[in-house]
Amino acid sequence: QYILGIETSCDETAAAIIKNGREIVANVVSSQIDSHKRFGGVVPEIASRHHVEQLTIVFEETMNKANLQFQDLDAVAVTEGPGLVGALLTGINAAKALAFSHGLPLVGVHHIAGHIYANRLVTEMKFPLLALVVSGGHTELVYMKEHASFEVIGETLDDAAGEAYDKVARTLGLPYPGGPHIDKLAHEGQPSIDLPRAWLGEGSFDFSFSGLKSAVINTLHNAKQKGIELEPKDIAASFQQSVIDVLVGKTAQAVDKYEVKQLLVAGGVAANKGLRTALNNKFANSDLELVIPPLSLCTDNAAMIAAAGSVLFEKGKRSDLSLNANPGLELLPS
Numbered sequence: 283q284y285i286l287g288i289e290t291s292c293d294e295t296a297a298a299i300i301k302n303g304r305e306i307v308a309n310v311v312s313s314q315i316d317s318h319k320r321f322g323g324v325v326p327e328i329a330s331r332h333h334v335e336q337l338t339i340v341f342e343e344t345m346n347k348a349n350l351q352f353q354d355l356d357a358v359a360v361t362e363g364p365g366l367v368g369a370l371l372t373g374i375n376a377a378k379a380l381a382f383s384h385g386l387p388l389v390g391v392h393h394i395a396g397h398i399y400a401n402r403l404v405t406e407m408k409f410p411l412l413a414l415v416v417s418g419g420h421t422e423l424v425y426m427k428e429h430a431s432f433e434v435i436g437e438t439l440d441d442a443a444g445e446a447y448d449k450v451a452r453t454l455g456l457p458y459p460g461g462p463h464i465d466k467l468a469h470e471g472q473p474s475i476d477l478p479r480a481w482l483g484e485g486s487f488d489f490s491f492s493g494l495k496s497a498v499i500n501t502l503h504n505a506k507q508k509g510i511e512l513e514p515k516d517i518a519a520s521f522q523q524s525v526i527d528v529l530v531g532k533t534a535q536a537v538d539k540y541e542v543k544q545l546l547v548a549g550g551v552a553a554n555k556g557l558r559t560a561l562n563n564k565f566a567n568s569d570l571e572l573v574i575p576p577l578s579l580c581t582d583n584a585a586m587i588a589a590a591g592s593v594l595f596e597k598g599k600r601s602d603l604s605l606n607a608n609p610g611l612e613l614l615p616s
């Protein structure tokens with residue numbers, strides 16, 4: 283079984299082919315980061331235009347790398363949401379055109395389901411499991427009792443973890459996207475500055491990062507007024523420690539409560555070295571199997587969309603040519 287995956291929900295134009303749901307045959311990602319950098323964030327209109335320009339090139343490279351023809355494919359899987367509506371539409375329209383012209387089934391995929399299924403390209407999933415989703419737009423704990431069933435047991439009430447990273451980075455004058463820069467700085471500094479941790483009450487699996495972000499901004503402002511020089515590396519280390527404490531702490535509580543076999547980590551912030559180390563330390567001596575994909579499968583890619591699409595395809599999901607972008611698409615239990 284060969285599934286072509288297409289991902290254009292934000293600023294990566296990506297296509298990939300996977301075999302039998304688990305094996306990457308080709309995985310091509312064209313990033314637009316350089317075009318958005320000077321604006322300090324993703325500009326939706328620029329993103330859409332880039333996707334349109336890049337899609338055919340990315341398809342060609344993917345088919346060449348896989349050494350396959352479109353007739354060899356079993357289905358086309360495409361991100362239908364959430365994401366930027368214009369950006370999503372470019373991928374959806376390309377997917378529809380391919381599906382229609384080659385007589386292939388079309389499968390719409392939830393972007394976050396894709397992030398979670400990146401883990402299936404690493405190992406077999408064992409249920410029940412918990413996924414910690416930490417990306418640019420989402421911070422969620424997702425319980426899965428079986429394939430393609432997603433129960434969101436906690437989510438962010440305001441900023442996502444990645445968003446907080448990017449905003450704090452911007453405050454420190456670091457380039458976009460700031461996550462990797464903060465990560466690097468954090469390892470050079472000390473978590474010596476006192477910053478809040480939003481636990482949101484006993485037993486809550488929800489998250490909040492906007493207070494932390496404001497605390498960083500206020501701390502910098504107050505220090506400046508008093509003429510104190512704070513080291514950016516210590517700010518980065520303190521911020522990162524606060525994020526990691528909450529993410530790991532809540533995840534550990536959820537793991538206990540839901541008695542899961544596996545913990546999957548997903549999304550761009552899963553590339554964070556501090557978080558990876560903290561999770562490894564926390565769960566090293568437990569029965570829980572911790573899975574963290576390689577960096578290239580944590581940030582946006584289409585192999586993850588094909589991986590989720592493959593499972594949905596086997597479950598009989600088919601989208602027709604009326605498939606539309608849904609920026610507010612929700613993850614649902616089966």
Ligand code: ATP
Nearest residue numbers: 417418419420444459461462465550551553554582
């Ligand atoms: P979503 O998936 O929620 O729609 P997105 O697709 O934009 O959002 P991803 O591509 O999954 O998000 O992740 C991008 C985010 O990951 C950015 O906010 C970026 O700063 C963050 N990120 C990437 N690498 C690291 C790192 N090493 N440490 C912290 N954050 C990181």
Ligand code: MG
Nearest residue numbers: 292293294582
């Ligand atoms: Mg991106």
Ligand code: FE
Nearest residue numbers: 417418581582
């Ligand atoms: Fe993403």
